Structure formats: structure tokens, C-alpha cells
Amino acid sequence: MQKRNLLNHELLEITILRLCQQLIENHGDFENSVILGLQPRGSHLARTVHQKLKGLTNIEVPLGFLDTTFHRDDFRRRDTPITANQTDIPFLLEDKNVILIDDVLFTGRSVRAAMDAMIAFGRPLTVELLVLVNRRYSRDLPIEPKYTGRNVNTIKSQKVLVEWKDQGANENSVWLIDN
Amino acid sequence: MNRLSVKHLLGIKDLTREDIELLFQTASSFKEVINRPIKKVPSLRDITIANVFFENSTRTRLSFELAEKRLSADVINFSSSNSSVKKGETLVDTVQNILAMKVDMIVMRHGSPGAPHFLARSLANTKTGKHAVVVNAGDGTHEHPTQALLDTFSIHEKLGTLEGKKVAIIGDILHSRVALSNIFALQKLGADVMVCGPNTLLPKYISDLGVKVELDVDKALEWCDVANVLRIQLERQQIKYFPSLREYSLYFGIDRKRLARLNKEIVLMHPGPINRGVELASDAADADNAIILDQVENGVAVRMAVLYLLASKKPD
Numbered sequence: 001m002q003k004r005n006l007l008n009h010e011l012l013e014i015t016i017l018r019l020c021q022q023l024i025e026n027h028g029d030f031e032n033s034v035i036l037g038l039q040p041r042g043s044h045l046a047r048t049v050h051q052k053l054k055g056l057t058n059i060e061v062p063l064g065f066l067d068t069t070f071h072r073d074d075f076r077r078r079d080t081p082i083t084a085n086q087t088d089i090p091f092l093l094e095d096k097n098v099i100l101i102d103d104v105l106f107t108g109r110s111v112r113a114a115m116d117a118m119i120a121f122g123r124p125l126t127v128e129l130l131v132l133v134n135r136r137y138s139r140d141l142p143i144e145p146k147y148t149g150r151n152v153n154t155i156k157s158q159k160v161l162v163e164w165k166d167q168g169a170n171e172n173s174v175w176l177i178d179n
Numbered sequence: 180m181n182r183l184s185v186k187h188l189l190g191i192k193d194l195t196r197e198d199i200e201l202l203f204q205t206a207s208s209f210k211e212v213i214n215r216p217i218k219k220v221p222s223l224r225d226i227t228i229a230n231v232f233f234e235n236s237t238r239t240r241l242s243f244e245l246a247e248k249r250l251s252a253d254v255i256n257f258s259s260s261n262s263s264v265k266k267g268e269t270l271v272d273t274v275q276n277i278l279a280m281k282v283d284m285i286v287m288r289h290g291s292p293g294a295p296h297f298l299a300r301s302l303a304n305t306k307t308g309k310h311a312v313v314v315n316a317g318d319g320t321h322e323h324p325t326q327a328l329l330d331t332f333s334i335h336e337k338l339g340t341l342e343g344k345k346v347a348i349i350g351d352i353l354h355s356r357v358a359l360s361n362i363f364a365l366q367k368l369g370a371d372v373m374v375c376g377p378n379t380l381l382p383k384y385i386s387d388l389g390v391k392v393e394l395d396v397d398k399a400l401e402w403c404d405v406a407n408v409l410r411i412q413l414e415r416q417q418i419k420y421f422p423s424l425r426e427y428s429l430y431f432g433i434d435r436k437r438l439a440r441l442n443k444e445i446v447l448m449h450p451g452p453i454n455r456g457v458e459l460a461s462d463a464a465d466a467d468n469a470i471i472l473d474q475v476e477n478g479v480a481v482r483m484a485v486l487y488l489l490a491s492k493k494p495d
Contacts, residue, residue, distance in 0.1 A: 070212065070220035070250075070487075081491035083181040083201070084208035092216075120217035 006133065006160070007150060007174040015149040016045075019130060020052045022147050023099065030061045032125070033097040038114055039067040039085035042102035044164050045132055049101060064089035066100075068113035087117075094122030103162045105131040108143035133160050133174060152176060183488050187299045187313040190322035191363040199367060203332055205484035206477070213249060213479055223252035226490050228284040229277045232316070233259040233270075236288055238451055238475065239316050239326070243286050246482035252490075255282070270294065271301045278307045284490065286314045292321035292356075312489045320354050326450050327360030329481040331368055333474045334405055337446055342369035347399040349375045350409030350431065350458050353382050353420070357409060357450045362388055375399035376431060379420040396431050400438070405446040408433055408458050424457050434460035444468050451475070 027033045037046025043065050050063045069084040130147040135154045159177040163169035183198050228247045247254045287295050295315040302308030317323040346365050352358045352374045365372045373391040386392050393399045421427050447469040455461050
């Protein structure tokens with residue numbers, strides 16, 4: 001197994017700051033915007049972006065967490081079922097500009113499931129996708145992010161690992177792993 | 180662990196503590212789902228479930244049906260009263276015929292203890308039935324696993340844990356399938372269990388299951404954190420087990436006066452349907468510390484979790 005560092009602590013910090021600046025450019029005062037972190041792995045990035053936006057603009061953008069387990073299209077196709085996480089969306093999405101956040105975009109199936117799951121909370125005005133790492137040339141569905149931290153060309157057997165210090169890693173970093 | 184250790188849900192006795200914890204975790208995700216404006220998820224859209232009820236039921240059947248529909252499964256209902264069972268068809272033949280219509284899961288209630296175990300064993304040896312999943316929705320006086328799961332889930336939700344909690348099951352233990360499943364579930368999750376009722380309604384060797392036995396309901400209430408009050412099952416009683424309902428109500432019925440004498444507040448439960456004024460007075464059943472309607476709400480979420488986890492196996 002080989003591990004290659006894609007983003008170290010400093011680069012990750014700069015990347016998230018740049019993503020936040022892009023959001024501020026497009027959303028202004030975030031009057032009608034909400035952030036939705038995809039459970040489980042996008043939720044930490046969503047919290048980080050939420051905090052940074054508050055620091056930069058002094059605006060508290062509504063933050064929720066969406067679990068897509070029951071909307072996935074691979075039920076009974078996996079060897080072991082995915083354990084569900086909690087969905088926590090304390091607001092309606094009706095007519096909101098939703099910023100969907102995940103750490104890695106791979107096949108696009110999780111994001112498809114997320115868009116399906118979101119509808120239970122109202123009809124959003126717009127939905128944008130923000131990802132830290134966009135694995136190019138690996139999409140099963142026509143889904144592309146609006147905000148990308150880093151584009152990487154990968155093959156199916158490779159894995160992208162995002163590590164957070166808050167979750168027990170040595171430091172915040174992103175790795176490309178060859179199996 | 181994210182997979183149940185069993186293929187069928189026949190009884191709580193077969194489940195591990197990890198199974199029950201996985202079911203609780205999944206049920207709490209489903210509880211969030213059923214409180215959304217749109218309460219449906221597409222997980223079981225390619226699954227067909229038959230509710231096969233050889234015995235009358237209102238809430239269990241409705242709860243299962245709602246759980247199945249919330250998961251987007253296709254549902255068919257069968258009741259023995261207007262079927263070929265009346266013409267002498269056997270249980271296995273009836274179910275085999277239903278399965279031949281490409282049904283994936285059978286939710287069965289039967290008056291005979293052990294009927295779902297017999298069915299699961301019989302189906303394993305047949306072409307149409309070997310992939311089918313059997314869920315026990317109550318078998319005679321034996322087990323009612325989903326009721327025990329929703330009861331323990333409701334206690335867990337109310338008290339945060341079952342470890343070390345004292346639960347008294349009060350009433351007609353002899354004829355109750357809820358009592359046995361509850362005892363197994365509570366003990367697996369680390370609770371202390373007591374049964375309380377008239378001597379005639381307590382099974383002779385019940386203490387062999389490791390439960391305390393109490394004949395005085397006031398002492399039982401004083402001891403417990405949670406009282407699960409069971410219905411007097413008059414329809415299962417061939418002989419008189421106590422002189423009159425009035426006398427039962429006087430000695431074992433729980434009302435606000437009896438609860439007010441305690442120097443603590445206990446959680447009050449009932450699996451329903453309640454004989455109001457017999458085992459539970461209205462002032463107790465409708466009190467703030469009664470979680471009877473929470474049990475009903477949790478029943479749908481728990482049954483969704485059971486069906487979801489049992490159906491998650493990859494088809495062979």
C-alpha cells in the first residue's frame with residue numbers, strides 16, 4: 001500500500017479558506033442560504049466551513065446534516081449494509097439555496113441519493129455541491145461540483161482519505177492511497 | 180457490526196445484545212424519517228412482504244403495514260378468517276402458495292407457540308421458500324419480539340440506558356407473549372426484571388429465568404423504575420384465574436392514588452389494548468409519566484429497522 005499526500009495541513013487550511021471566499025462571492029449575506037453536510041464524512045467539513053464563514057462574515061448560516069443511507073441505490077447489492085447515521089435538519093429547505101458539502105466526490109451516487117433525500121425537507125430553490133476532493137474520470141452519474149478544493153485523476157482501485165485532527169489524526173490532511 | 184446475526188426474527192432469545200443495539204441505532208434513524216414532512220424512503224422498493232395473520236390483531240398489523248409502506252415495500256395482507264385455511268389447507272402450503280407469487284418476506288402472527296420456527300425450518304427445505312425471511316409478529320403465548328424491541332427502545336429513549344434499571348412486568352404473565360420477549364430483551368440489555376401478578380397468573384417456574392417474583396403490586400411499584408403493565412387476556416383463559424375483574428382491579432389495578440403513594444416517579448408502559456379501569460385506570464394511563472403512545476410511535480420505527488436489516492442481505 002502506497003500513500004501520497006494530496007493536501008497537508010497548511011494547504012488544506014488555504015483550500016478551505018478559498019472555498020469559503022468563493023461561497024461569500026456567490027451567496028453575499030447568505031440571507032436565503034443553508035449548508036447541508038453529507039453524513040458521515042462530509043459533516044466535519046461542513047462544520048469547518050460553517051465556522052470559517054462565521055469568522056469571515058459574522059453571519060451564522062443555518063447548518064444541517066443529511067444521511068442518505070435509506071436513499072442509496074445499492075441496497076442488497078453490497079456485502080454488508082451501511083449503518084445509518086442521524087439526519088439533523090432543523091429547518092425547511094423550501095425555496096432555500098442549499099450548499100451541499102461532502103469531502104470526496106467519486107461515483108456521484110451519494111450525491112444523487114442526497115438530492116433524493118433532500119426533497120423530504122422541501123423543494124430547494126437551488127442546490128450547489130461543494131467538495132474538498134473531486135476524483136475526476138470516475139463518475140457513474142452526470143454530477144459535477146460547483147466548488148472544488150482539489151481535482152485529482154484517480155483510478156477505481158485508489159482511495160482518497162481525508163483525516164481530521166479533531167477525529168484523532170495527527171494533523172488535518174488528505175491522502176491518495178494505492179492498494 | 181452492521182448486520183444482524185440471524186436470518187429470521189423468530190424471537191428475542193435468538194438475538195445478541197449487539198443485534199439489539201444495531202436495531203436500536205437503525206430505529207432511531209427511522210424515527211427521524213417518520214417525523215419528516217415526507218415520511219417515506221425508497222429502501223425496500225424491490226421487496227414484497229406478506230402479512231400473514233392467523234390471529235386477530237389491530238395495532239401490530241397496522242404498525243407492520245405502515246412500516247412496510249414507509250420503506251416503499253409492496254404489501255399483501257392475508258387473514259385466515261376468509262381464506263383456504265378454512266378449507267383445511269396447512270400452514271406450510273398456504274405460505275408456499277404466497278411465496279410462489281414472488282414474495283420475499285412473511286410477517287406472521289399465529290396462535291400456536293413455535294409456529295414461525297416451524298415455518299422457517301420447513302421453508303428452508305423448499306425451492307420457493309429457502310430465500311424467504313420470516314418475522315414473528317406474535318406466536319401464541321410464546322414470543323412477540325417486535326413488541327419487546329419497541330418496549331425496550333422506548334425505555335432506552337426515556338431513561339438513556341437499560342443497564343441497571345429495574346423493570347417490573349405486572350399482570351397476566353401466564354398468557355403473555357409480551358412478558359417472555361420483554362424478559363429476554365431486558366436481561367440482554369442489563370436490566371433487572373421483576374414479574375408481579377396474582378399467583379394464578381404467574382408461570383410456575385418463572386423464577387428459573389432469573390427474574391424476581393412479587394405478589395404485592397405496591398412492593399413491585401416501590402422497587403421499580405419502570406412498570407410495564409400487561410392486559411388481562413380474558414380470551415386466552417379457559418378457566419377463571421381470579422374471582423372477578425373488580426377484585427383484580429382492586430388488588431392489581433394501577434391508578435393515580437397508588438402511584439401517588441410512591442416517593443418517586445416511575446415510567447408507566449402498556450403494550451395495548453388497555454382494559455381501562457381493570458389493569459390501568461384512566462388517570463394513570465393518561466398521566467405525564469405514561470409513555471404508552473410513545474411505544475406506539477416507536478413501534479413503527481422499530482419494525483422499519485427490523486424489516487430493513489433483515490432485507491439487507493444480498494440475494495444469492
